Amino acid sequence: xxxxxxxxxxYEHVIVQIENMIMDGTLKRGDKLPSERELVxxxxxxxxxxxxxxxxxxxxxxxxxxxxxxxxxxxxFEDSLFEPLSIIFMLQGGKPEEIMEVxxxxxVKTAAIAAEKINDEQLSNLEKLANAFKTSKxxxxxxxxxxxxxxxxxxxxxxxxxxNILNSMSFxxxxxxxxxxxxxxxxxxxxxxxxxxxxxxxxxIKNHDAxxxxxxxxxxxxxxxxxxxxxx
Amino acid sequence: xxxxxxxxxxYEHVIVQIENMIMDGTLKRGDKLPSERELVxxxxxxxxxxxxxxxxxxxxxxxxxxxxxxxxxxxxFEDSLFEPLSIIFMLQGGKPEEIMEVxxxxxVKTAAIAAEKINDEQLSNLEKLANAFKTSKxxxxxxxxxxxxxxxxxxxxxxxxxxNILNSMSFxxxxxxxxxxxxxxxxxxxxxxxxxxxxxxxxxIKNHDAxxxxxxxxxxxxxxxxxxxxxx
Numbered sequence: 400x401x402x403x404x405x406x407x408x409x410y411e412h413v414i415v416q417i418e419n420m421i422m423d424g425t426l427k428r429g430d431k432l433p434s435e436r437e438l439v440x441x442x443x444x445x446x447x448x449x450x451x452x453x454x455x456x457x458x459x460x461x462x463x464x465x466x467x468x469x470x471x472x473x474x475x476f477e478d479s480l481f482e483p484l485s486i487i488f489m490l491q492g493g494k495p496e497e498i499m500e501v502x503x504x505x506x507v508k509t510a511a512i513a514a515e516k517i518n519d520e521q522l523s524n525l526e527k528l529a530n531a532f533k534t535s536k537x538x539x540x541x542x543x544x545x546x547x548x549x550x551x552x553x554x555x556x557x558x559x560x561x562x563n564i565l566n567s568m569s570f571x572x573x574x575x576x577x578x579x580x581x582x583x584x585x586x587x588x589x590x591x592x593x594x595x596x597x598x599x600x601x602x603x604i605k606n607h608d609a610x611x612x613x614x615x616x617x618x619x620x621x622x623x624x625x626x627x628x629x630x631x
Numbered sequence: 632x633x634x635x636x637x638x639x640x641x642y643e644h645v646i647v648q649i650e651n652m653i654m655d656g657t658l659k660r661g662d663k664l665p666s667e668r669e670l671v672x673x674x675x676x677x678x679x680x681x682x683x684x685x686x687x688x689x690x691x692x693x694x695x696x697x698x699x700x701x702x703x704x705x706x707x708f709e710d711s712l713f714e715p716l717s718i719i720f721m722l723q724g725g726k727p728e729e730i731m732e733v734x735x736x737x738x739v740k741t742a743a744i745a746a747e748k749i750n751d752e753q754l755s756n757l758e759k760l761a762n763a764f765k766t767s768k769x770x771x772x773x774x775x776x777x778x779x780x781x782x783x784x785x786x787x788x789x790x791x792x793x794x795n796i797l798n799s800m801s802f803x804x805x806x807x808x809x810x811x812x813x814x815x816x817x818x819x820x821x822x823x824x825x826x827x828x829x830x831x832x833x834x835x836i837k838n839h840d841a842x843x844x845x846x847x848x849x850x851x852x853x854x855x856x857x858x859x860x861x862x863x
Binding site: 410411414421427428451452456457458472488490493497500504568571 | 642643646653654659660679682683684686687688689690691704705720721722723725729730732733736737740741788790791792793796800803
């Protein structure tokens with residue numbers, strides 16, 4: 400199970416070995432890692448190196464440290480990877496248009512997939528979100544309802560990568576377009592346009608009309624994109 | 632510039648503060664971080680916490696540690712984030728079809744964008760890659776030429792996120808579909824089909840025919856996808 404390590408960047412090798420145990424199926428979601436002491440004994444490295452490796456895995460979002468219980472491979476990774484991507488995007492001099500371009504490419508297609516694959520429960524949830532967005536007067540609620548509407552459509556794909564990528568885009572929008580994102584929802588005129596667009600997307604999906612769902616999603620994101628560009 | 636920290640999970644706060652310095656532009660690509668000693672003094676935390684934070688930032692791929700020189704914000708992030716995404720994808724029980732679905736969604740569209748935006752230098756490079764793939768007899772070279780062909784198309788978008796996402800998908804294919812990926816290139820019959828598909832994509836892009844570029848890319852990825860499904 401373990402291979403003793405000889406090297407200079409010791410903690411990196413500890414991480415690679417733990418990652419390998421995940422890749423070959425030895426460690427699974429929710430599994431408890433060996434204790435710090437056991438890791439020290441098995442890997443033949445210092446306690447400091449083990450702790451550095453464990454901290455790094457925590458920060459990456461791969462493991463959870465529970466006081467008095469030990470370290471566990473996380474059960475859910477829905478939130479993972481957000482921070483580094485946004486930081487790196489920022490350092491690269493990333494532009495908000497790039498976020499909207501990715502959203503358009505993926506969501507125009509996920510709307511079509513949703514029209515083909517959506518089940519009754521998912522559809523009823525989507526309709527509830529579209530209706531709540533239409534009637535809600537609270538700005539913060541609206542931001543949340545809008546996110547959930549788009550996320551519900553992504554969920555229909557049952558594709559972890561698509562959900563993960565769109566979550567990252569949503570996080571990036573929060574980081575870089577916070578003002579524009581709430582500004583668009585303050586203006587009552589916009590709000591009714593956006594609400595109507597959500598309803599149309601929802602109807603196309605309900606009618607299993609993939610082409611129409613794509614078209615309505617494209618209109619919706621073009622409108623949002625244009626507003627953001629004019630209000631940055 | 633610095634705010635002293637009082638908390639239990641000390642290293643996390645150190646990371647957040649360093650991230651904030653990036654977000655507000657205090658730290659830029661290639662910048663040297665303050666020394667461990669300065670960070671200890673400024674953040675009022677232990678050297679251990681500072682080291683844990685720095686190690687974690689290294690593992691995330693945000694900083695480079697250079698022996699005797701100190702820690703630097705990385706210059707390039709093209710390779711970042713691969714490891715965690717692939718590990719998390721694995722833990723989620725991710726399926727190879729999900730990778731191909733993302734590639735299809737994005738690359739069918741990037742082919743169209745390339746047809747609209749490609750410049751002479753990029754086009755000449757793309758043609759070289761398509762021709763080299765057609766004539767090369769070496770399996771390893773072919774894998775590399777195929778990757779570069781797809782990456783050159785993505786580069787035309789000048790969208791960091793798109794390039795980053797497609798790089799991640801390529802890394803995931805290497806991890807999960809290594810055998811299928813080279814198997815498809817060993818069979819001489821396949822090789823000539825794939826080479827002809829690359830040439831057709833290239834021609835559509837050269838003719839600035841966005842619809843045709845998308846269509847040819849779709850055919851190409853459908854063919855690859857089908858082969859992978861039948862040979863897993």
